[in-house]
Amino acid sequence: MSDRCDFREALVQRRLRPTPLRLRVLETLGSENRAWQAREILDAIRARRPVNKVSVYRILDDLTRLGLVRKLPSEGAAAHYELACEHHPPHPHFQCQTCGAVQCLEPVPLEHIWREIDPLGNRADRLEIRVEGLCRRCQGIDAS
Amino acid sequence: MSDRCDFREALVQRRLRPTPLRLRVLETLGSENRAWQAREILDAIRARRPVNKVSVYRILDDLTRLGLVRKLPSEGAAAHYELACEHHPPHPHFQCQTCGAVQCLEPVPLEHIWREIDPLGNRADRLEIRVEGLCRRCQGIDAS
DNA sequence: AATTATTTGCAACTCAGTTGAAAAAGTTTA
DNA sequence: TAAACTTTTTCAACTGAGTTGCAAATAATT
16 A cells, blocks of 8 residues: 655645654555554554654644544544545545454545435534444454 | 333343333433433433442443444544434434534435445445534534 | 342543653754 | 754653442342
């Protein structure tokens, strides 16, 4: 999945310095077609260098606020994060009820889904579609 | 919203004793057309009698496992719960990004939404549609 | 009434995420 | 380039949601 987005550029555009840590967080998010828990990102980076968890949380918050990362609602305690840059438009997600992993599904046209939904006078900004079930791995379809 | 479901009956069917506490939890969930945090349920019940939070969490877990309650994924730390009995089929939800409240929206036909989605070989069991935005109250449309 | 099973409460814990302030690193100015 | 300033990262301590193990209380069964 090695990403086509220029993270350095994306950070500079948003007036955030392209520090090694911010770049590592973005590279990690872009390295697999799935959403990551803060904890997983932390561990992935710690495999190569020491990092403090507060730094990762603050970076994820900043990037989310600036629209470079999306924070997904999730079943269970920990939030999930994914890239939100130009090559990653919004799309549905699949969460396995057994292992908890969150995969990204292909984008679907949202127009007629929006048309079905009556937001009851609330201002609707964002639509998230979540599928839950049993993933391939947990069904034993895949090896390993 | 006072509910049409017979909670006492629903509990007995599931081999759970219809204790005052379980009934209070269900009545609370059924008292408004929205999803509740465990904390909110706890506070609502405590307005009338003492309860321990562990009891409420356990009751919510049991009811969720037995299909009388649905646990919703949510933005933020705390999970939300809603009734899942016969008069409350699955439906989309709206969460306000400002106050965090989760409202229930009208059910939508899911068949052609399912048709759009490729679950990539995973077994899909459940579909949750979440709308996020700014609720009427937080827009200042409603009084109070 | 005595025994047993279920439910609730209590205390102590875990884990995700936050806060405030200090240390470190990078940038700007003189 | 040294001093002053800004931004980023770290550290320690905390909050709040949810869990665990076990004891107390309650209800059902013999």
